[in-house]
Amino acid sequence: MVLNSWLFLIFSNITKSGYSKLFIINYIYKIVINQLFYENKQTNKQTSDLRGKIILLFMSFTLSFMHSCSTDETLLQNDPNIKTVSREQAIQFLQQNPLNSSSNKTFKTTTLSNYGAISFEKITNSDQLLTVIPLPDNDKQQNSRVLLLTVNDTLRSAVFTMYPDIDQSTKDFSGRVIITNMNGDFFKGFRMKNGYLISKFIKKSSAYTTNKIESKSTTAYATEPIELQEVIIPARKTVQSLTVAYLYVYSYEIESSNDSLLNWGFGGGGGGGGGGGGEEEEELKIINQLTNPCAKNIFTNLQSGLYTENPLKPEVLIPSDGIDLNFSQEILKLFENSRNTDLTIRNDLLTGDANASTVGATITINNSYLANATQLSVARTIIHETVHAYLNAYFFGYPDFKDKPFQTQLRIYAAENGFTDMNTFHHNFMSKYIDAMGYSLYEWDKEFGTGGNLGWEYYKSMAFSGMFQTDPNGTIVAEMDTFKEIVPNANDRQAIANIILNEQNGNNKSKGTKCD
Amino acid sequence: METINLKGQNVIKYLLYIVIVFSSNCMFCQKQIVGRYSSLMPNQEYYNYFDFNANGTFEYHSGASLGDDEFGKGHYEIDKDSLILNYDLTEVQYDSYYKSQRYFNSKDSIKIIFNAYNFDNTPIHKLQIYSYPNYNSTITDFDGKAMLSFKKEKLNTKIEIHIEGEFLVKQVICIDLSANYIFNVYMNSSVIIGFGHPRAIKDEIKKYGLLEFRDNSLKLNHNGKIIELVKQSK
Numbered sequence: 001m002v003l004n005s006w007l008f009l010i011f012s013n014i015t016k017s018g019y020s021k022l023f024i025i026n027y028i029y030k031i032v033i034n035q036l037f038y039e040n041k042q043t044n045k046q047t048s049d050l051r052g053k054i055i056l057l058f059m060s061f062t063l064s065f066m067h068s069c070s071t072d073e074t075l076l077q078n079d080p081n082i083k084t085v086s087r088e089q090a091i092q093f094l095q096q097n098p099l100n101s102s103s104n105k106t107f108k109t110t111t112l113s114n115y116g117a118i119s120f121e122k123i124t125n126s127d128q129l130l131t132v133i134p135l136p137d138n139d140k141q142q143n144s145r146v147l148l149l150t151v152n153d154t155l156r157s158a159v160f161t162m163y164p165d166i167d168q169s170t171k172d173f174s175g176r177v178i179i180t181n182m183n184g185d186f187f188k189g190f191r192m193k194n195g196y197l198i199s200k201f202i203k204k205s206s207a208y209t210t211n212k213i214e215s216k217s218t219t220a221y222a223t224e225p226i227e228l229q230e231v232i233i234p235a236r237k238t239v240q241s242l243t244v245a246y247l248y249v250y251s252y253e254i255e256s257s258n259d260s261l262l263n264w265g266f267g268g269g270g271g272g273g274g275g276g277g278g279e280e281e282e283e284l285k286i287i288n289q290l291t292n293p294c295a296k297n298i299f300t301n302l303q304s305g306l307y308t309e310n311p312l313k314p315e316v317l318i319p320s321d322g323i324d325l326n327f328s329q330e331i332l333k334l335f336e337n338s339r340n341t342d343l344t345i346r347n348d349l350l351t352g353d354a355n356a357s358t359v360g361a362t363i364t365i366n367n368s369y370l371a372n373a374t375q376l377s378v379a380r381t382i383i384h385e386t387v388h389a390y391l392n393a394y395f396f397g398y399p400d401f402k403d404k405p406f407q408t409q410l411r412i413y414a415a416e417n418g419f420t421d422m423n424t425f426h427h428n429f430m431s432k433y434i435d436a437m438g439y440s441l442y443e444w445d446k447e448f449g450t451g452g453n454l455g456w457e458y459y460k461s462m463a464f465s466g467m468f469q470t471d472p473n474g475t476i477v478a479e480m481d482t483f484k485e486i487v488p489n490a491n492d493r494q495a496i497a498n499i500i501l502n503e504q505n506g507n508n509k510s511k512g513t514k515c516d
Numbered sequence: 517m518e519t520i521n522l523k524g525q526n527v528i529k530y531l532l533y534i535v536i537v538f539s540s541n542c543m544f545c546q547k548q549i550v551g552r553y554s555s556l557m558p559n560q561e562y563y564n565y566f567d568f569n570a571n572g573t574f575e576y577h578s579g580a581s582l583g584d585d586e587f588g589k590g591h592y593e594i595d596k597d598s599l600i601l602n603y604d605l606t607e608v609q610y611d612s613y614y615k616s617q618r619y620f621n622s623k624d625s626i627k628i629i630f631n632a633y634n635f636d637n638t639p640i641h642k643l644q645i646y647s648y649p650n651y652n653s654t655i656t657d658f659d660g661k662a663m664l665s666f667k668k669e670k671l672n673t674k675i676e677i678h679i680e681g682e683f684l685v686k687q688v689i690c691i692d693l694s695a696n697y698i699f700n701v702y703m704n705s706s707v708i709i710g711f712g713h714p715r716a717i718k719d720e721i722k723k724y725g726l727l728e729f730r731d732n733s734l735k736l737n738h739n740g741k742i743i744e745l746v747k748q749s750k
Contacts, residue, residue, distance in 0.1 A: 352565050353558035353748055357581045360682065360709060369559040384561070388581060392709060396682045397644065397655070408651060414711075415648040415678060422710030423562075423580040466561035466580065472746045474557060504559050 083150040084120065085131040090148055091115050093155055094133065099146070100184040112136070112146065140164070146182070157182050285336045289346035292370050294515030298379050299345055301448040302440075305329040326443050327436035328383045331390045335361065340399030343389055345382070355381050355504060358388040361398070369504065376454075376512025377503035379444045380462045383437050384430075391426050424480070427466045431482035437463035445512075454511050461496040462503065468493065474501050548572070549592065549599075553734060553745035565748065566601075568592060573605065576717070583708035588717030599724045599736060606718035610635070610704050612679070612687040617698040626668050628677065628691065629698045632660040640681065640703055648676045669693035679703070686711040 085093070094112040114136045120129035131148040138144060144161040159182060164175035180186055286303070290296035305325050325333060335343035347365040350357055355369040363385040370378065393401035395410045410429070419425035430437070438460035445459065446452025467483035468476045476490075476497050487493045502509040549568040556564050564578035572593070578586040589605040632640040639660025646653035647664060656662040664677075673693040680686035684703040691697055706713050725737030734745040 352563035352577060352579070353554065354563040354579075354581055355559045355561060357583070359583070366559065372559065385581060392682075396709075397642070404653075408646075408653070411646055411653075411678070412648065412651060415676070420711055420715070421579075421585040422582045422708070423585055425710075426582060427561075427580070469562040470557050470560060471555060472557050472744055477555075478562075501557065501560070 081152045082128050083153075084129040085148040085150050085155055087115070087118055087131075089150075089155065090118050090131050090133065093148060093157070094146075097157070097182045099135070099159065099182055110135075159184075285338055285342055286332060287342055287344040289344060290365070292347045292365070292367070292515075294375065295347055295365055295370055295378055295382070298375055298444075298448070299382055302328055302379065302382060302444055303332050304447070305443070326440040327433060328386060328440035328444075331386045334390070334393075334401070338398075338400035341393060341401060343386070345385075356385050358385045358392070360392055361389040363389060370515065372504070372506045372514075374503045374506050374510045374512030374514050376441070376445055376449055376462070377500075377506070377510075378515070379449065380437075380441050380465060380500075380503070383440050383444075384463075384465055387430060387433060387437065388426055391429065427480050428482045430466065431480070431486055434460060434463045434486065449512060458499060458511065461499045464496050465500045465504075468497055470497055470501060474498065549594070549729075549734065552748045554748050555743050555745050558748060566745065574601065576601075576603075577714075579708075579714065582710065584714035586715040586717065588720075594726065594729075597726050599726045599734070601722045601724070603717045603720045603722075606716050608716045608718055609685075609706075609713045611712070612685040612701065612703045614687065614689060614699050614701040616689075616700075618695045619698075620695055624668050625665050626693060626696045628664045628666070628696070630654075630656065630660075630662045630664075630679075631698070631700045632656045632662070632679070633700070633702050634684075635702060635704055640684075643679060643681050643684070643701075643703065645677065645679050648678060650675060666693055680711065682709055683707075685713055 094115075098111045100110075112133060112135070114133070117134050117136070119132050119134075121132055128149075133146040133148070135144040135146070142161060142163055144159055147158050147160060149156055159180045161178045161180070162173065162175060163178070164173065178186065288296060288299055290299055332343070335341060341361055344362040345365070346363070347367055347370060349368065350364060350366040353368060354366060355373070356363060356365045358364075363382070365378070365381065365385075369381070373381070391410065392398070394403055394406050397407060413429060414425050417425070417428065419428070438456070441462055442452055442456070442459040445454065464483060464487075467480040469478040471477050474497065476494055479493065483493060487496060498509075503512050506512075506514045548570055550570050552565050552567050554563065554565045556562060562578075562580045565576070567575045569575075572591055574590060574592045576586075576588045577584050587606070588603040589607070590601060590603040591605070592602070593600045630643075630645055632643045634640055639658070640656055641658050641660065643656040643660070643662070644653070645655065645662055645664065647666070650666070652664050652666065654662045654664055666675075671692065671694045674690050675693060677689045677691055677699075678686065679689065679701055681703060683706050685706050687701065687703070689699065689701075704713075708714055722738070724743070726734065727737055727742070728735035732747040736743045736745065
């Protein structure tokens with residue numbers, strides 16, 4: 001009952017920032033609560049509830065802090081049972097409770113004495129503060145903090161440790177998060193990838209034969225005091241698009257930023273919602289505003305590879321590990337992973353009768369084009385336009401799209417070729433992606449279109465759209481230089497153009513099926 | 517009787533002459549084109565179109581999915597068998613510009629300091645600045661300030677500094693790697709993403725041979741090249 005009340009408080013405040021956020025935090029809390037519940041079943045019920053409450057509270061604080069927005073306005077509202085652990089109390093606690101930890105198979109007991117590092121984090125809608133003590137030996141490989149709070153007149157503690165992966169491709173955290181008590185006893189652990197919660201850790205046990213889905217590799221980590229087994233979390237699809245990135249913001253050399261390498265991302269006040277200065281989160285990172293049902297379906301299908309089904313629970317979709325994604329899916333995944341840059345797609349009547357337009361990361365498909373084009377052509381156009389959005393994002397360094405080597409490559413390519421307009425620049429650069437776009441189209445067609453039997457050259461030909469212009473009769477009248485380089489024979493180029501035009505016009509020579 | 521016949525024949529001749537003269541004139545008697553015409557097949561990646569108005573003006577746009585690459589505006593005229601487009605109404609936008617100061621010292625490196633503003637003198641944050649060919653890059657901070665430094669080179673060693681932003685008009689400044697600079701750059705905004713304003717066509721008169729003028733199409737001859745403009749729905 002007590003736990004249920006907590007759940008209500010936690011979840012009710014989370015819903016303020018959107019349903020998808022709810023799912024992930026809901027999921028994390030459920031894991032914690034379930035474990036607490038079952039672990040404590042054999043103990044005194046009141047003690048169990050209290051312990052669960054405390055650990056849950058630490059979890060909620062920690063996650064909410066890292067969540068970096070004010071989602072927990074009611075979490076602690078008017079709760080008289082929560083009190084700040086004062087600096088003196090914290091010092092006394094640390095002196096009496098040395099921290100046990102293991103590293104590289106060595107066991108270490110540390111009495112924390114860096115009292116000057118004790119800080120207090122504000123808790124939204126509470127006048128109480130969370131006491132935070134970073135461990136003195138934090139480095140690039142590990143970042144730990146002791147969290148203290150008094151609940152029901154009892155001082156409670158938890159140690160929260162983040163182990164980043166060596167390869168941090170985005171500023172969103174990739175690595176492991178382990179929660180222990182001061183004795184180093186494992187409580188909970190998770191694996192994050194680019195801000196996504198992809199698996200949890202459980203204590204390794206020979207008796208572990210429950211109906212779990214194991215990851216590709218079961219790994220024990222030497223840096224942890226116990227052997228852990230990694231289990232993929234059967235999360236909901238919405239986990240993809242939401243806020244794990246916020247939960248574990250892990251700034252990594254953000255351009256023009258003075259953030260430290262190890263950044264909890266919840267500084268700046270506002271416990272359970274600091275950092276970001278009250279910044280509102282946007283839940284949907286890919287916004288599908290297509291009203292044309294056929295185009296909407298095609299776009300949804302193009303996203304399909306981002307998720308895989310849980311074989312034991314087919315109704316549950318889990319984030320794909322990204323290994324098997326094609327180019328188009330990778331682009332969509334980048335936008336979905338981004339918490340600051342949305343990809344929006346819609347349809348409208350465009351001036352000038354082009355098939356589509358892309359402004360920044362907003363794609364508009366022309367209604368007049370949709371009226372005649374085959375589904376194959378529509379899929380091709382969507383792939384093509386997402387590449388425009390992708391190039392825009394990296395060229396101009398949109399938030400979450402900072403890749404200096406790639407940006408440099410784009411800039412030098414533009415400067416060397418003296419491009420004076422973006423259309424020419426993009427379409428020439430896209431020559432590097434012909435195979436990738438063609439393959440993305442093939443994969444879509446194989447699963448959702450004609451069955452993928454049109455032949456590789458047909459899909460590859462479709463990817464050349466945008467590299468030429470034709471007159472009203474379909475004769476090429478202007479071409480990109482790179483098109484001529486890749487396909488030197490003019491007749492071959494015209495044949496490619498004919499394929500693209502047949503599909504865009506949905507005539508009787510097209511091989512794709514028209515939208516109903 | 518013969519006189520009457522001759523007069524009758526003359527009347528027929530005159531009538532025929534009048535019919536021929538008027539009918540030949542009628543081939544080009546329509547002095548107005550109204551509507552949107554394009555020389556490209558619709559629904560491809562690229563577009564172009566002329567909007568011809570009843571008042572004798574036209575507007576031209578050409579581009580692709582990222583927006584206009586080129587535009588122009590002016591008066592059109594059909595003169596005998598020619599279509600004349602006079603780009604005399606194109607509104608030209610201001611480019612971005614800069615003011616610079618130079619100074620010299622004996623250090624072995626040079627500093628290039630940037631203060632970036634928009635045309636309202638508001639500092640521009642995250643303006644992208646990079647050099648070419650020896651690549652070095654930075655972005656402006658919240659105050660519109662940024663700095664690049666380079667190894668000092670001998671006089672007349674030039675490089676380009678590219679300054680750009682998403683909807684800003686790009687400017688490229690040439691500097692000498694023997695001097696230090698302070699640049700105040702003023703960036704104009706652009707309606708399209710990319711390097712600058714769409715290319716403006718102005719102060720140009722283009723004359724096309726008018727080969728055919730039908731309800732839904734125009735066939736033009738431009739320096740021996742046949743161009744068909746097909747009417748589109750707006």
